[in-house]
Amino acid sequence: MTLATAHRHVEITEKGESFVSLTSSQAARLQELRFCRVSPTTTPDVWRITDVTRIGVVAIDDVRLFIRPKTELQSLIFMASYAGGQASVHDDSFAFDSENDVPAALAAALVHEVGVATRRGLLKGYVSVADTGTVIRGRWDIARQLKVRPGIPSPVELTYDDFTEDVIENQLLKAALRRLLRLEQLSPTLRGHVSTSLALFVDVSDLTYQRSVPVPAESRLNAHYRPALWLARWILEATSWAHALGTSSGSTFLLNAALVYEEFVGRCLRDVLEPEGFDVDLQVSDWRLDVDGKVHLRPDIVISRDGAIVAVADTKYKVWGATGASPPNADVYQALAYAITAGVSEAHLLYVSGDVEPQQYEIAATGTTVVAHTMELSGGPSELVFRLRDVAEDLLSHTNAIE
Template sequence: MTQDEHVRLREGEPWSEWPLTSEQVGELDRSELTDIRATSRAGVYRLRARDMVGAVRLGHGPGRVRLSIGPKIPVDRLMYLLGYAPERLRWQDRHIDAAARADLLPAVAHAFNRATRRALRAGPLFGYRETDDTLPVLRGRLRASDQLSRRPGVPVPLEVTYDEHTVDIPENRLLLGAIRRLLRVPGLEPRLRAELQGFAAQLDSVSSPAPGAPAPAWQPSRLNQRYHPALALAALILDGASYEFEDGRTVSVDGLVFRMWQVYEDFLGRALGEALVRAVGGRAEPADRNHYLAVNRRHVLKPDLVHYLPGSSGVSSPVIVVDAKYKRGFRREDLYQMLAYCVRLGLDDGHLVYAGGRPGVVRVPVPGKEIRLHRHVLDLSLPQAELRSRVDELASTLVRALP
């Protein structure tokens, strides 16, 4: 395979054969994005995607290879899962034009370009930034302690702090970081690339986030409302610029990748949590990390959702525990894990939500009572409106299981 050729895989599909150089095989193996097997033919290898989707460029020189891994669910459904958060509900259906896109990367790029075009239509957003400076005249307020420590008895220059009206604000930094990240992704359409370069020119005076640095933090407000859809997508793009190995290492990639089980867990925790609040009130805690298996806060439990309701004393306590499983069939270790959650949280019912398979319930006798481990199924290939409806139905089912 030459450097310009493209390995295209799809999540969940069986092995396929590709001509590769030994250097390309080494790069693919180090990336841990695919499983690799040799064949009986020299220079031909069998590849299978692991648990990530996206598009990346690996290696240099003779080891350089482009790799695309498409999701097994429709791309517009994946975009819906990726963008799910309470503050983003308004833009998902209106701004994302992904239904006709066969690959994830064009869908992300088209959606981001469209949202950024709207955000920058009236020009970049300005804001105030607190700036420390040394000036010959007073501007803003004097930093008296710095003035005395650095220039005791000297009247000028002055150590001052003032609010500067500038485009170099977190919202624009986040946009520019996502623009530059997309410009580095392989296989982007020339028209999209040209439009992204135009957006970058509009933000020429903005500081771009350093690669690997945390995304700039911003707060939604009336003033930056026109930026909200673009900023939500920008955060997703920067999140997809790295992934974590099982041993905890975080690796930056030249492209965008998303680990599907993490996408599913995030979606289910947020979407089902919102539905539970609508159905029964209380407080939903996605990715709750406030409970431990052992004393002295050892061995943190990691359920994908814990729902709290106030008791007779007014103090909130856990009443529902949920764990998302991005797989079709259940495994015994899933049951052991949920049983530990139920025992530790004092609950008689635990809920495992799979992306496929058959629903059911496993009844576990324990001293003095029975713990029920429920298996639910959520079909991610459903149209968005029906998927939202199924999440609401699941919330109703969980509420009915309450004592």
Template sequence: MNLRHTRSLRCGDVARPVELKEGDGWTTYDLTPPQLATLAAHPRLLALHPESATRWRLKAKDRVGSVRLGSGEGTVQLTITPKVPVDRLLHLVAYAPDRVEFDPRPVTAEPRPDLLPALAHAFVSAAGHALGQGVLHDYRETYDTLPVVRGRIRHADQLRRRPGVPVPLEVVYDDHTPDIPENRLLLAATRRLLRVPGLDPVLRAALQRLTARLDGVRVLPAGARPPEWTPGRRNARYAHALVLAELVLRGGSYELGDGRHLAVDGMLVVMWRLFEAYLARAVGEALRHRVGGRPEPQDRSHFLDTAGQHPLKPDLVHYLPSPHDAVQRPAAVVDAKFKTRPQRDDLYQMTAYCVRLGLSEGHLVYASGSPGSVDVLVGSERLRIWRHIVDLSRPWRDLAADVEALAQAIDSARTTRSG
């Protein structure tokens, strides 16, 4: 038991802070009955244990972030601080924004303009991919006054504004334009990032090229809400960049902490899920750039049994063309573990992946610890299971280099074993 803090929460209509740390011990709070009821209604977020009628011990579970809970006298702002620094957390979020739960109820937070560079690299990459096939256009109904007919004449407006005058004409037409919500959102995020001080010059130049690509798109007025967009086939290639753009505009520059300066949307993240998604996508992209092929994060197309009742759930399967035919086959399997030490079950799981996928090596990636390998006998064959480390305590700028090194190690292991 580790009772490190004792705080008193007074009753009132204003949200009272409850501050916990990921992976920390118990923290004691004096809670009013309404505040206790609010926290007890969210067992996924924290555990509670009574000391007395009004004193309770609290401990965070596997989510980090800040969220406003309850109402009236029971309103609480729960903040669970991650073990990793916030800039590293946001670097992970940039690769897996779909793993973030946003809550529209405002929480208070501390402005941190130095955090946005953690998102800028991923945003530039995603936006470049989105615009690689050209800037998305759509038709928009436009009302205009022209000296010639274009589209349809607005007869009522023409008679009201210019009775008996033949020109200019009041017309309405469909304009094929880049000035659509998706492009406005990308432009707004790009301009927001360009205002961040201390950006790497190469990154700043890439952002300026994005603004040039979005010529003809209107700039959002100051204070305007980001435009809404609806995912679909038309804008599918924009989807990742748009989610990152929303993250930049809705709160990429705030600390998850004490918050007396600024109101932002609440945000909660399950760290182990975020780590898995980050590793799968970042390593998959690094392998694709290095050796080609097709990365499949969270691949669910393989089963342990012949009846297809027990799906395998590796975080990443990377496919390469077979040397004998054009069919792409599994070439590497990677599984991320947000743990401090390896466990035997991890070896069992990776052995099953390798056997089912027909691979002679597998790769486990941990957030801390020491690298190594284990040889496993399967019949007369020998599997090698590698243990890699991507240390989240390192500066976020170094994480990209670590991922590149991991992709190189995976490819080297594959070519060495196949050779």
């Protein structure tokens, strides 16, 4: 990929620290984006960048900051597209070696998945339509008739279901493809592939939404669309989040890799455990630690059986275990609060990398044990799912929930 000569290309790391030459104004605007910490150094106009929480690319004047993920792009793309039960996924379907930055890799992945999803044509479904006509079709909307044309029998206000390609699934894919064409860093070849895919949706209306990107309810009918839909969602969120903070929508793309990891782990655990009779709830938001309900808790993963909670876990998109040190105190306190609120004797922390056996930390004062697990994110999609199955077995074996 080549950039215009007027742009300065700078790479920073997702974790650790990077030193970048910026003006004071550029440093201040980067800090305002709230995805990293920008600190001055003893060298004039050289700034220390740490605590990076997004990956992708951000443009500030003539500077293009490329934030490289600590996770392999192949694994990241697979996690972003994972929609559950993808038994037919092959590792070679997620090889994007020619696209070495996050926006381009996601664009290539979406083009691939759109091609797979629409191989037999666009998805169709029934959509409720409000229309006006002289011939009765569907249901006569009497309330609307009286409101729009009181006392006038014709034309008639009608409501009916139309079997059409203009469904939310196609609207979502169209919106993501159009958003990709605004990204200046896509290569001409990849831009051409995106344009070709977009042409499939010429008769689909534009997607409208207020805040969060809508995700269609999963069903048997849209199962073949799910990987493409999840990729589309991440693309729209990565561009919408940046644009909402006042950046140029044509040059900034910031993806929350921690959230991608969190949702992948949760959905994969659900696919593994629900067939075994467990219920897996993700992002439970109605927990309170105190009696008055003022201290809110939001565990990532809650596993129950027959209505009783048997395990609670939180994902941590951070490396732990390589040095043999215990997890950060704040993580342990959080897990302890979950265990106490759930009334279980153990809570689990799911870290990335580290490649160590689960470690247990017994809290004598409460009789609670916090168990830290790690998951290596390198390798192909089949390896990632296999490792998650091991984590699921470890998690439940620690709770003594497997009979």
